[in-house]
Amino acid sequence: KISRLSAACKAAGMPVPIDRVLAGRRVAFDPPAPKKKEAPALDEYGLPPLPPPTPFSWRRFLRQLAVQMSCLLVSLVIVKVWIEPRLLRQLDERMAAERAELDPASEVVYSEEEEWAAEPELL
Numbered sequence: 011k012i013s014r015l016s017a018a019c020k021a022a023g024m025p026v027p028i029d030r031v032l033a034g035r036r037v038a039f040d041p042p043a044p045k046k047k048e049a050p051a052l053d054e055y056g057l058p059p060l061p062p063p064t065p066f067s068w069r070r071f072l073r074q075l076a077v078q079m080s081c082l083l084v085s086l087v088i089v090k091v092w093i094e095p096r097l098l099r100q101l102d103e104r105m106a107a108e109r110a111e112l113d114p115a116s117e118v119v120y121s122e123e124e125e126w127a128a129e130p131e132l133l
Contacts, residue, residue, distance in 0.1 A: 019025065050058040 052058060
């Protein structure tokens with residue numbers, strides 16, 4: 011076993027750990043000790059400190075403003091082009107259906123003065 015260890019150490023360019031062989035150790039070299047991370051200092055509430063705030067930048071501010079405005083404009087276009095015509099069409103259909111359900115006698119058009127006189131139950 012010593013000859014194999016000696017040959018391996020010569021091939022690696024290292025000295026033979028004779029003290030370990032004489033001590034009867036099964037492992038010739040100790041593995042490196044694990045590095046311990048230092049725990050961050052905690053504040054009075056037991057929380058780690060916050061990172062420093064990023065400095066103000068006009069470029070980032072204007073970029074964020076441009077993104078928000080573009081989202082607003084896209085949503086307005088969607089509402090005007092796609093949603094509003096559908097809603098107006100549904101409203102027209104409902105109003106036409108309500109007009110069709112009305113009694114034909116009540117479809118008489120009155121002037122503003124005659125309207126209240128023609129329908130006294132609304133007073």
